[in-house]
Each structure stands twice: as structure tokens, then as C-alpha cells.
Amino acid sequence: MRQIPAANWAESYHYSFRECLSPTSVDELCGIVARSGSLKAVGSGHSFNGIADGSTAIRLTDMPANPVVESNGTEVSVGGHWTYGDLAQFLHGQRLAIHNLASLPHISIAGAIATATHGSGDGNGNLATAVSALEFVAADGSLVKVRRGEPGFDGMVVHLGALGIVTRVSLEVRPEFGIAQSVYEDLAWDQLLANLDQIMAAGYSVSVFTQWAEKAGAIWLKRTASDADWPAELHGAVRATVNRHPIIGLDAGNSTEQLGRYGRWSDRLPHFKMGFTPSSGAEIQSEFHVPRQHGAAAIEALLKIRERFAPLIQAGEFRTVAADTLWLSPQYQRDTLSMHFTWQRDQDAVNEAVRHIEEALQAFDALPHWGKVFNERGIGARYEKFGDFVNLRNRMDPERKFSNPWLDAVVFGAGEA
Numbered sequence: 001m002r003q004i005p006a007a008n009w010a011e012s013y014h015y016s017f018r019e020c021l022s023p024t025s026v027d028e029l030c031g032i033v034a035r036s037g038s039l040k041a042v043g044s045g046h047s048f049n050g051i052a053d054g055s056t057a058i059r060l061t062d063m064p065a066n067p068v069v070e071s072n073g074t075e076v077s078v079g080g081h082w083t084y085g086d087l088a089q090f091l092h093g094q095r096l097a098i099h100n101l102a103s104l105p106h107i108s109i110a111g112a113i114a115t116a117t118h119g120s121g122d123g124n125g126n127l128a129t130a131v132s133a134l135e136f137v138a139a140d141g142s143l144v145k146v147r148r149g150e151p152g153f154d155g156m157v158v159h160l161g162a163l164g165i166v167t168r169v170s171l172e173v174r175p176e177f178g179i180a181q182s183v184y185e186d187l188a189w190d191q192l193l194a195n196l197d198q199i200m201a202a203g204y205s206v207s208v209f210t211q212w213a214e215k216a217g218a219i220w221l222k223r224t225a226s227d228a229d230w231p232a233e234l235h236g237a238v239r240a241t242v243n244r245h246p247i248i249g250l251d252a253g254n255s256t257e258q259l260g261r262y263g264r265w266s267d268r269l270p271h272f273k274m275g276f277t278p279s280s281g282a283e284i285q286s287e288f289h290v291p292r293q294h295g296a297a298a299i300e301a302l303l304k305i306r307e308r309f310a311p312l313i314q315a316g317e318f319r320t321v322a323a324d325t326l327w328l329s330p331q332y333q334r335d336t337l338s339m340h341f342t343w344q345r346d347q348d349a350v351n352e353a354v355r356h357i358e359e360a361l362q363a364f365d366a367l368p369h370w371g372k373v374f375n376e377r378g379i380g381a382r383y384e385k386f387g388d389f390v391n392l393r394n395r396m397d398p399e400r401k402f403s404n405p406w407l408d409a410v411v412f413g414a415g416e417a
């Protein structure tokens, strides 16, 4: 028996768990699942809503991660509870890499793919797109293995924790690569709006951080070439000469290295270093994904109402994510501009601010990040492949062992959460 998880990482959402089980082997986990009526796996607890809540928590951190390089060095298979930071360390020893990382390496692989967690880059799919095979314990306690190309695979990767307990994940890997990062400050709104596509295409991974203030903010440019030329200005934004934190005014000590210094992919793609507390901690996050062609118009629509949400902002960020084929991915068959908000930790005020943002983005087919704060309910129905996902879930979890009030209301449109 483990300590019962009380709250998410940011302590903005309080779980209702009454017990926590931590099996040490897949066999033990299969037995627990077969016997239990209701279970919820908790990864690293970084989601900001009730997606990971339940009555009995399962933590897999006592199970062996047992990372294995497979398929002639093109795949790695690992326990789903491992964090991307642990994985990056292991891959470094093998001179391998995955295609991208989120803003921080502290999150678990199974939890990140559950919500279609993403980094940035016009050519980079979200982190779930690297998954080539999965192993689940299904509701009857049986072990289900599924590989890309097999029936249902595309529905199981962005799984929302609704299909079973993910024990192992196989990810596509590539030879280790390097990244250099530079920050360009004081980007004007008119420059961003007029040159959005060029700015987001300027590197392997590009983020634009904004406070929704008079100026748009700063471009964080991550490039793969070791000898990249860094101009003094980019669309009027000026290259920073010291390291920066994404939240203006905070100490840059826990941010990844900048100033164009070339280094390992895993030390540059996240914004925060592994050994440090990411971000500020006391926060809430929201994020909305809009189809790329609506990117500039969606930003303009939010600029018109910014006084309704800007006072609550710690940091905002624009990123791009490439289209994929995963049924519940907000990038399903569409490239997106992702509009992220790190809020002050005031849940009621955030709900209200988000309501205004949702209204303003209605015209742009925006879909929320599954792991963050939004108000819309019954969202599953807006996904083209939702009917197939419902059938998959009926098959894998007919008794709803892995459900919770959040899934029922937010995804399936039943009840309240």
C-alpha cells in the first residue's frame, strides 16, 4: 500500500482517492484489475483536471521499467510509468533520441500519451505519435498487446486512461541529435500576426511566449544545426544576451540552456531542466488547439478580449503540432497552432477567464488539451472517430472499471464533473 495521492502536482486539483495500490509485477497488477470494481492509474499527476481521479489509485512506480532497445535500434520498449527524463538518460547511453519532448521532462510516458501531450515544431507530431506498440491490462485482467497497423491501435494511444492500465510502451527512436536554443525578445503583435507561419517554421521546435501585454513577447527558437546562424533580429525581435525563464522576471536557473549553445536534444527541447522544479508550481494551465489555417485569426480574436483573461496570466505560449491519425488526438488529421495559458492558481477566476476564451475561439474549431482546464462538456462527440472509440471502450472496459465522473461528463457527455 502506498501513500494515497492527495492532489495533482500543482495542488490545484484535489483527488478523492481512498486507497492506493502499487503492484510490483504485471502478474500482480493483472490480479488486482481482475478483482477490482474501480481503478485509476495515476502517472506523475501533472494534469490539471479530474482525468486522473478515482476511488482506488494504482501507481506503477514499484514495477520494473526494464527499458529494451528493439527492432535494430529503431524502437525502445519501456514501462509506461517511466518519465521522459528517465527515458532520455537511458537513450543517451544508447546514443538514441525520440523526436520531441514537452516543456518539462518530469511527466510519465503513459500519462503523457493519454492526453496527447505535445512539444512544438511544424514537423513534429505530439508525443503519442512516437508510440509504435502498447501493452495494457484490460478490465478482465488480461494482458493486451497492440502494435501500430493492428485494428484499434490508433484509438488506444491517446487513451484518456479509459481503456486499461498501460504497462509498457514502445516508442520510435532515432540517432541522438543536438539542439541549440536562442531567445528573441520584444516581438510585436503585428509582426507575429503577419509572419506567424515563418516564425513557427524558423526552427525544429519554436515557441512564442506571451503575457498578452502590449508586445507579443519572445520567440524561443530551437534548431538542430550545430553551426546555425543566429541573426541579431528576427521579425523585429531582438536576440537575448542572457538566459531567460518563460515567465518574465523568474530566475532562469531552472530553464534549459540558451544563447545558441549546442547541446543534447533532451537538454534543449524542454524549457525546464530535469533536476529542477519546472515552472513556478503554484499554477493552473489551459490550452486550446486550433487548425493551423485559423492561427492568426484565433490570436486576433483573443487579443480583442484580452482584458478578460490577461490579468490572470503567468505565461502564455504558442506552439505548433503536426497532424496525426490518432482518434482522440486534437491533431487528428489537422496541423494545429496550440495556444497555452499558465494561470495564477485561482480556480474560479480561471474557469471564468476560460469561459471567455472558449467563446472567442468557438468560430475556430478549437479543441482543449485533455489534461488541462476547460469548461466544455461532452467533447468526445466533436471527434470524428468518437463512435469507434466508444466501441473500443465498450469492448475493453464493459463494466467501466476505468471510468470516473470527469470522463463521463467531459468526454462522454453524461452526468456532472
Ligand SMILES: Cc1cc2nc3c(=O)[nH]c(=O)nc-3n(C[C@H](O)[C@H](O)[C@H](O)COP(=O)(O)OP(=O)(O)OC[C@H]3O[C@@H](n4cnc5c(N)ncnc54)[C@H](O)[C@@H]3O)c2cc1C
Pocket (backbone or CB within 6 Å): 009, 010, 040, 041, 042, 043, 044, 045, 046, 047, 048, 051, 052, 053, 060, 080, 081, 101, 102, 103, 104, 107, 108, 109, 110, 111, 112, 113, 114, 115, 116, 117, 118, 119, 160, 161, 162, 164, 165, 166, 167, 278, 279, 285, 369, 371, 372
Ligand atoms: C508544469 C507542467 C508543464 C506541462 N507542459 C506540457 C507541455 O509542454 N505540453 C503538453 O501537452 N502538456 C503539458 N503539461 C500537461 C501534462 O503533460 C499532461 O497533463 C500529462 O497528461 C501529464 O502526465 P502525467 O503522467 O502526470 O499524467 P496524470 O495526470 O497522472 O494522468 C493523466 C491521465 O493518464 C492516465 N494514466 C497515467 N498513467 C497511466 C497508466 N499507466 N495506465 C493507464 N492510464 C494512465 C491517468 O489515469 C489519467 O487519465 C504540463 C503540465 C505541467 C504541470
